[in-house]
Amino acid sequence: MAKLLVAGVSVLSIGITGCTPVLEEQAERGTLLSQAESTITSRRAIADVQALVELGPRVTGTPVMEQARAYLIEQYTRAGYETKTQTFTYPKFEDLGSNITVNGRTINGRALNGSIAGKQSARLVAVPNVGQASDFAAVDVKGAIALVRRGEIPFLQKAQNAANAGAVGVVIINNESSDLYGTLGGEVQIPVLALSGKVGNSLFESQQSQVSLAVNTRQRTVTGTNVIAHLPGVTQPRVIVGGHYDSVPGSPGANDNASGTAVVLDIARNMAQTTLARQAWFVAFDGEEDGLHGSRYFVSQAQPSFLEGLDAMLNFDMVGVNDQLLVGGTQSLTKLTQATQSDISIFGSQGGSDHAPFARAGVPVLFFYRGQEPNYHTPNDKSVEPRLLDETSQVGFNVLKQILNSDTVSVAM
Template identity: 45%
Template structure:
């Protein structure tokens, strides 16, 4: 977006938020923009809106941009008769259209499984499991297949990565779509992909003059294609905003960075870029708190991460869990030696799905309560209210 246009939008948003909107208002506004895929207009609209909210609370803001290559699915499917069934291109798949008969490969796509059927010039349909996606695909290529469809073993569309560019179009599909693919039936496999460079942006809010924060509260703002991302991860982004709101006139607010990362869904790229480009600042941090999927009570609130922070949380009577509860932006900070903890409420049924449209603002407020209590104990300052 042109700087003058962004400035005008920011000024307009700021004028409309002289009194800070409620969490409900924030979510309602941002969800109208649609999925916040890194580099998309919706992603920028959401960031501009939230930047105005931080500034209305008295914080300065700074943007840090970075660019990375991305493989995008432009809308892949498989046509069965008059039906068009959706799927997702496997990351690193070749693009292309193949009209050919389906061959259902027995087992999970081992060389021995392929030896039992003839897939030459046909579309090999394979169940997920046992072997990496790449190995299944390579076995199909060796057997002469013209295309590959991999069926998920759990409900929902299959998203996956091959890890190496392949010469075959490879589509991941749900069990429902998979059940419609009958042996010997002619289908048209359409894998539409594109390589592009994405310009992504991290947003940082802080009190004027603060250059060496001792605490960082962060969450990723981006979502995956097709998913509005109410829980993953607007809930985490609004938790950061809620903490900033409560801490605005406290020592915690004066000593903290509040960050919304971009490119998390493409590999924790926003947090990795921030850590790489701010090495001196990273050394001043006592703790990084990360919030990811905290708006749906799929499971009780858990904290996981660096043991020293978990010990502090346990002493304060806060919920902790020593297990790894998934990769998110806290990992980038842990790998740089910063004590970090992730706040998480489990993987809900709409994870990475079009149904991710609902979150509970009270759960966001409850998460902010826990985070501020932990921050108080880490920084040993007067609690924020």
């Protein structure tokens, strides 16, 4: 059997036989959990979410993540699994506090990920439309701070167009009232600040005003840690079940993504006393919010034969808010999921979560998701609905059983 070659992997604990929430014969038949068992599942999952949320924002490289990791290791061990940790490092972009001051009023914003640091005092010039090169040709931004709206073209292109037109800084206003979180995805030699539509739209009335732009950023190396759980001796799983357990700064991350972390843990509990558990690994990924670093590292350290032995990677991200459960990914797996649960909707899965590195490596993937919601990436992401965790756990569990009870899985990307 293939082995996963990882740097910094250590066995932290060998689990003993845990609770038996689902009888083995039920799992083998592929039936839904009973009502009583469903209630227990719901209570366990919401308890996991609450335990993680109470720790505070789970930002990679912070002491809070050590506490979150210890909690997950304890829970997996109680369920009968052994756990391993997989450590990795990466440069992390940090905003130390960025703002723009207009007419004596300081407005706090967020530096776009990748922006250089810089302070500029200059005219504020509103650029028409969304900051295409032709839009900059219509105004004089030389030596000025350009004010542009979000939309149509990438942030990087807006910033490069501004720099090419001679601007000394850029402020991008969200096309919604909420805060704007984003990444440049490339280099530009002027500072770039993002503002919510709520506070930023009024600035379009302040063009030609003298303003002060302060973008305070830095790069530092942080250490992330994946948690891997499996039954003793399972070196080549057929399925990886995962979700990230980190959150963005300032957000306790109930839905994003304590919800997915709890669902993965609950599926592991439900499988623990079945033979199917010997065909699965369960992974809590770190560093997702900074660019899928944990899942990318996991895939990069795996032998090709290990990845080739996988029938599927199931990813759970933001599954505790919004009634409609969505799935995306490999066509054969999305069709299997709809056949198992007819009211599930298929959507065009984007590459913004931990299934993406597996898909790029040729592993069939299935992404469980409930869509955006108002508290996304905010301090208000504090609660989820227990019944939605329960529903997601049951659907994921039953899809997993369908995959593992099949000798082969027909793959259509």
